[in-house]
Amino acid sequence: MKPAIDVINVSKVYRRYARRRQFATLKSALLDGSLLGDLKPDETFQALRNVSFSVPKGCTYGVIGSNGSGKSTLLKCVAGITRPTEGEVKVDGRISALIELGAGFHPEISGRENIFINGIMLGLTKKEILRRFDEIVDFAEMQDFIDAPVKTYSSGMYMRLGFAVAIHVDPEVLLVDEVLAVGDQGFTHKCLDKFSEFRRRNKSILLVTHSLDLVEKFCDEAHWLDKGVSKGEGDPKRVVAAYVINVEDSEENELAKAESARVAAAASAPIEAPTEPGATTDASEEVPLKPVDEADGPKDGFKATEGRWGTREIEITQVTISGPDGETGHVFQSGDAVQVRMAVTAKEPTTDFVFGLGLFNADGVCVYGTNTSLEEFQPTAIAGDGVVTFDIDSLDLVEGTYRLDLAAHKVDGYPYDYHRLLYTFRIKSRIRDVGIYRPAHRWSFGGGITFKAE
Amino acid sequence: MFSSLAKLVRYRGLIQTLVVRDLKARYRGSVLGFFWSFFNPLMLLLIYTFVFTKVMVGMHSPDMEPYALFMFCGILPWTWFSSSLLEASNTLIAGGNLIKKVLFPAEVLPIVTVVANMVHFFLGLPILAAFILYYQRPVDPMELLWFPVIVLVQLVLTTGLALFLAALTVHFRDVKDLLGNLLTLWFFSTPIIYPMIEAPEDLRWWLNLNPMTHLMTSYQEVLFFTGPHGHAKWLLALGAGSIVVFLAGYFVFDRLRDSFAEEV
Structure with missing residues (x-):
């Protein structure tokens, strides 16, 4: 059977305006000697590179990828809005593109008239629109406002009406670009129901989205684009998993880079001895990690200012955070076993030392803080090099970015080496729960309560 | 190119709808609404009458009376011509959303501006007719048969230029400003x-x-x-020339079409 969409080796090169001003002028064009001359490679941007796939009839096909990966360009090529620089796109049947909803609505005239105009723009005849008019208005939930000028509509109403018209064009091929984000939950469900109906009627959908759940649940096949290059195609679960791993890797690199820059900056800061050791002993009792001397540390210990201070009599020379596989990393799954490891060096042997750790979320809220003194470890000796490890069997945090404080100080709080918010890691979770703490838990239901089994 | 030209016929429903939309939207919110289409040319005529009977008396030969009516015969179609071109030069940029986000035949936009301005021209004609009757000017009904021919020639010529300018403005925004001045020069270089x-x-x-x-x-x-x-011979020659202008304008438009979605 002929596929609904056939994309063959499509490449797309955009011009970009590296050196020219954005608006070309007649004069500059005349001086350059050509109105539409060939562009040098540094003035072009390759948005798609040799992308090929085909969507069989009745198939829902998802395209995923990070921002700037060429998803929307691909959709525009399929829709025929732009032509690919190389390659070919074949589409069998009427297309409706949900790229921008309500494009072409005129703000001054009523919703009713705009439905007709929009419908005709999308290729319907007046008669066809008349037949579907009530259905469109019902779908958009706009019965009360249909005769008001569109400029008075809320953005949600605008989008709903645009969606309703586009979907009632009754296309063979539907192109959807991240439009389900509009409208409330109820409307989103209605849209998804409409898509399901399309599927039943053996029509094809090409879906561009950032919602991986949607791709997994809804698509028959998925395609992953990265910087214009096709990175994988096939079973949605497999493609999404590959994509997620890639995203984690790049986040990992990003965090690692930022962290090493931060640590380097903090290490180059001058080392200063506190002027009055042990001035605020009681404060360190309550808040184990609060810097002791205000002259050295930040004024407010809980302010999220990163930095490093202390006398370096005991120095934290290296910090690693590693996941369940034992490899150092910056991105972990919620519930992973995580180990924090500090390499320390004592210049002089001493018996007064405490190691501490503080965990903060992105808002700067202290999620947890502890130290060896609070947990009643009695220090007896440190001399030369040593290693401190802090093992968390199950890091039950909700999704988000977290930062670590690590410190070596005296029992009275006098800082040897204090690393404030220098270490970052990110927790990923498929569950979108909220808060700062996820206790180990389990649901159970009795009586007449049942849930659909996954 | 000729296959796209053939498609143009299919878009007539769309063109018609958009022209109606333009006309409706233009006066939406004003008290007099559609009457402005009559009032504007009427005011213009009254102003010219005032200027040439009270202020600049005797600047023309007496057999040219009423002079205001003479000028009105030219200004009315000139307004159609010049506002069509001015609006058309901006229409693709103004309708950028349609071109970038919807599969939309771009040539419809400049054509719609030309046709919408033609409708305004038609709405000014009753005022012209009323004044011809008021001054009891003799008009030969056989000569009036030429009128639709003149309108047709102007329509073809204006559309051709509008397509050309619309396409060019996408790449060179200077056209818009240049055109305004050029049209002023053109106005005075034309016996109006x-x-x-x-x-x-x-x-x-x-x-x-x-x-x-x-x-x-x-x-x-x-x-x-x-x-x-x-002047009939000149007119027919111009008619042939207009078709050439139209085809040339459409050719340029068609060639540049693919760049619109990226450049708008």
């Missing part, structure tokens, strides 16, 4: 506020090169001057 016979002898040859000269002269001969329509 002066009759052809009063133009200096040595300039006439140049004026004859201006296609608008022949359109305006034709309007004036049919609606204002008595005597036979001596």
Whole structure:
């Protein structure tokens, strides 16, 4: 059977305006000697590179990828809005593109008239629109406002009406670009129901989205684009998993880079001895990690200012955070076993030392803080090099970015080496729960309560 | 190119709808609404009448009376021509959303501006007719048969230029500003506020090169001057030329079409 969409080796090169001003002028064009001359490679941007796939009839096909990966360009090529620089796109049947909803609505005239105009723009005849008019208005939930000028509509109403018209064009091929984000939950469900109906009627959908759940649940096949290059195609679960791993890797690199820059900056800061050791002993009792001397540390210990201070009599020379596989990393799954490891060096042997750790979320809220003194470890000796490890069997945090404080100080709080918010890691979770703490838990239901089994 | 031209016929429903939308939207919110289409030319005529009967008396030969009516015969179609071109040069940029986000035949936009302005021109005609009757000017009904021909020639010529300008403005935004000044020059290089016979002898040859000269002269001969329509031959030649302009304009538009979605 002929596929609904056939994309063959499509490449797309955009011009970009590296050196020219954005608006070309007649004069500059005349001086350059050509109105539409060939562009040098540094003035072009390759948005798609040799992308090929085909969507069989009745198939829902998802395209995923990070921002700037060429998803929307691909959709525009399929829709025929732009032509690919190389390659070919074949589409069998009427297309409706949900790229921008309500494009072409005129703000001054009523919703009713705009439905007709929009419908005709999308290729319907007046008669066809008349037949579907009530259905469109019902779908958009706009019965009360249909005769008001569109400029008075809320953005949600605008989008709903645009969606309703586009979907009632009754296309063979539907192109959807991240439009389900509009409208409330109820409307989103209605849209998804409409898509399901399309599927039943053996029509094809090409879906561009950032919602991986949607791709997994809804698509028959998925395609992953990265910087214009096709990175994988096939079973949605497999493609999404590959994509997620890639995203984690790049986040990992990003965090690692930022962290090493931060640590380097903090290490180059001058080392200063506190002027009055042990001035605020009681404060360190309550808040184990609060810097002791205000002259050295930040004024407010809980302010999220990163930095490093202390006398370096005991120095934290290296910090690693590693996941369940034992490899150092910056991105972990919620519930992973995580180990924090500090390499320390004592210049002089001493018996007064405490190691501490503080965990903060992105808002700067202290999620947890502890130290060896609070947990009643009695220090007896440190001399030369040593290693401190802090093992968390199950890091039950909700999704988000977290930062670590690590410190070596005296029992009275006098800082040897204090690393404030220098270490970052990110927790990923498929569950979108909220808060700062996820206790180990389990649901159970009795009586007449049942849930659909996954 | 010719296959896209053939498609143009299919878009007539769309063009019609958009013209109606433009007309509806233009006066939405004003108290007088559609009446403005009548009032605008009426006001214009009254202003010219005032200027040429009270302020600049005796600046023209007496057989040109009423002078305001003479000028009105040219200004009305000129307004159609110049506002079409000005609006068309901006129409693709203004309609950028349609071109970038919807599969939309771009040539419809400049055509719609030309047709919408033509409708305004038609709405001004009753005012013109009323004044022709008021001054009891003799109008030969046989000559009036030429009127639709003149309108058709102007429509084809304006559409061709509009397509060309619309496409060019996407790449060179200067066109819009350049065009405004060019149209002012063009207005005074066309016998509209002066009759052809009063133009200096040595300039006439140049004026004859201006296609608008022949359109305006034709309007004036049919609606204002008595005597036979001596300009018919020029008009038919211009008609043939207009078709060439239209095809050329459409050709340029078609060639640049693919760049619109990226450049708008």
